Amino acid sequence: MTLEQERSSSRVPQVPIEDPGLGEHTWRPTDVAEAKERRAERQVAALFVVSMVCTVVFVVAYFAIDIGDNWTTFAGLGASTLVLGLSLAGALLCIGVGIIHWARKLMADKEIVEMRHPAASSDDDREATLKALDDGLQESGIARRPLIRNTLIGAVGLLGIPAVVGLRDLGPLPGDxxxxxxxxxxxxxxxxxxxxxxxxxxxxxxxxxxxxxxxxxxxxxxxxxxxxxxxxxxxxxxxxxxxxxxxxxxxxxxxxxxxxxxxxxxxxxxxxxxxxxxxxxxxxxxxxxxxxxxxxxxxxxxxxxxxxxxxxxxxxxxxxxxxxxxxxxxxxxxxxxxxxxxxxxx
CATH class of the missing domain: 2.102.10.10 (Rieske [2Fe-2S] iron-sulphur domain)
Known part of the structure; x- marks a missing residue:
């Protein structure tokens, strides 16, 4: 086979193996028990609420605790530094853990096989990708789980406040x-x-x-x-x-x-x-x-x-x-x- 023939054949999508060796699908407890599904949903929402609380703590601490306060908390760190760091870390951590918990317990759980394709995708592939994204959005349940959706939006939205508040440390306001x-x-x-x-x-x-x-x-x-x-x-x-x-x-x-x-x-x-x-x-x-x-x-x-x-x-x-x-x-x-x-x- 010539080099050009090898290149041509490599562009042809390969047929997937009929039996790739995967075991039978195991359903998660949240897939079969509605009570456990509801509990997982509340856990995810609680993590997002905790994130919002941490964000509020960050803003309050920023204005309430002076950098020059004499009292320290841990390893010689100032109160302002420690509280601001922990509250912002908690806000980000709770959002991350909440999203992971959401994905593991509530989003669709199934095995898929992806066909290999040339680097330049065809129009059909692009349409299929967009459809897969839409299907993924539907399977995530975000449309039918308003509790999770709203608490996630609230947690992520409130994270913008520390960024705005932190701009104050760029320097004093110019006044007139x-x-x-x-x-x-x-x-x-x-x-x-x-x-x-x-x-x-x-x-x-x-x-x-x-x-x-x-x-x-x-x-x-x-x-x-x-x-x-x-x-x-x-x-x-x-x-x-x-x-x-x-x-x-x-x-x-x-x-x-x-x-x-x-x-x-x-x-x-x-x-x-x-x-x-x-x-x-x-x-x-x-x-x-x-x-x-x-x-x-x-x-x-x-x-x-x-x-x-x-x-x-x-x-x-x-x-x-x-x-x-x-x-x-x-x-x-x-x-x-x-x-x-x-x-x-x-």
């Missing part, structure tokens, strides 16, 4: 921190990295400067930085700006922003309103600012309007003025949240 930065009236604009203030005369038409609030470079009376560590990084990320200068005749200010520029000098947030990437790719002739992440493009001469890409909002603009020493300062904080959209943003 997303709506403001450290910019305030009279704060100097400073060059990024070096921290030197900016005069209008330092900039020529077409220039772009990456900037930060001067406060990020200042120290207190004892010479310690006002912002350092994580606090510095968070405030720097939110308050980063780009300062550009263009011919004043090219600027088309939005209504109410006629006095936000100084001799054609404009200031915008450096954080893209799409997903928060820092941007500074500037086309001097078109006044377009391009985000390198997803190519969102903003027209800085028209209120940072989005002209291309996935960003849905213009860049927030920082209103500028000049102080008595001739340096650029902010008139106020940004009048809208910086960065990408979030659900509480207007």
């Amino acid at each position: 921190k997303l709506f403001s930065t450290i910019w305030e009236e009279g704060m100097l604009l400073a060059r990024d990295v070096v921290g030197t203030p900016i005069r209008p005369s330092d900039m020529e038409i077409g220039d772009l400067i990456n900037g930060q609030p001067i406060a990020l470079f200042e120290t207190d009376e004892e010479g310690e930085p006002l912002y350092e560590g994580e606090d510095l990084l968070v405030n720097k990320a939110k308050a980063s700006i780009v300062v550009v200068r263009m011919d004043p005749s090219d600027n088309t200010p939005a209504p109410g922003r006629e006095n936000w520029a100084v001799d054609g000098i404009l200031c915008y947030s450096k954080i893209c309103t799409h997903v928060g990437c820092p941007i500074n790719l500037y086309a001097r002739k078109t006044h377009h600012l391009l985000c390198p992440c997803h190519q969102s493009t903003f027209d800085l001469s028209d209120g940072a309007r989005v002209v291309f890409g996935p960003a849905a909002r213009p860049l927030p603009q920082l209103p500028l003025a000049v102080n008595e020493d001739g340096y650029l300062v902010a008139q106020s904080d940004f009048t809208e949240p910086v960065g990408p959209s979030f659900w509480e943003r207007g």
Whole structure:
């Protein structure tokens, strides 16, 4: 027989052995005794109810037991850790044991023979598979056992609560921190990295400067930085700006922003309103600012309007003025949240 003939013959389903050596089928007690069937059903439902109780215990313990409680329970483990672990484990274990008990005692129990078939199933095989799945669903008895079905749904549904509650441990809620930065009236604009203030005369038409609030470079009376560590990084990320200068005749200010520029000098947030990437790719002739992440493009001469890409909002603009020493300062904080959209943003 050639190799091609062997391959062809292997694709033909083989006839099953008439007597594979299986013994006679033994019926389970729950198959022949209705009382035992009812008892098994109640046992499965009880396991699902215990799972629900464990889930409720998890949620209550999460809020009722402080992590810093002095009393411990076992092997030096804190009460919060142990109760949360045991309650969540109990919720999952009871669902698993309940499903296994359900399958062993109540679902259909019979031997089947499966024909070998080629790897690529035919349409008939697919239809037969779907029918077998439907038959299995019917044989599981879930449709005619509402007690088991409802308690299982309740146990699995309640398991979503610990997952939601656990999200709290990802970090503190931001509160209103997303709506403001450290910019305030009279704060100097400073060059990024070096921290030197900016005069209008330092900039020529077409220039772009990456900037930060001067406060990020200042120290207190004892010479310690006002912002350092994580606090510095968070405030720097939110308050980063780009300062550009263009011919004043090219600027088309939005209504109410006629006095936000100084001799054609404009200031915008450096954080893209799409997903928060820092941007500074500037086309001097078109006044377009391009985000390198997803190519969102903003027209800085028209209120940072989005002209291309996935960003849905213009860049927030920082209103500028000049102080008595001739340096650029902010008139106020940004009048809208910086960065990408979030659900509480207007």
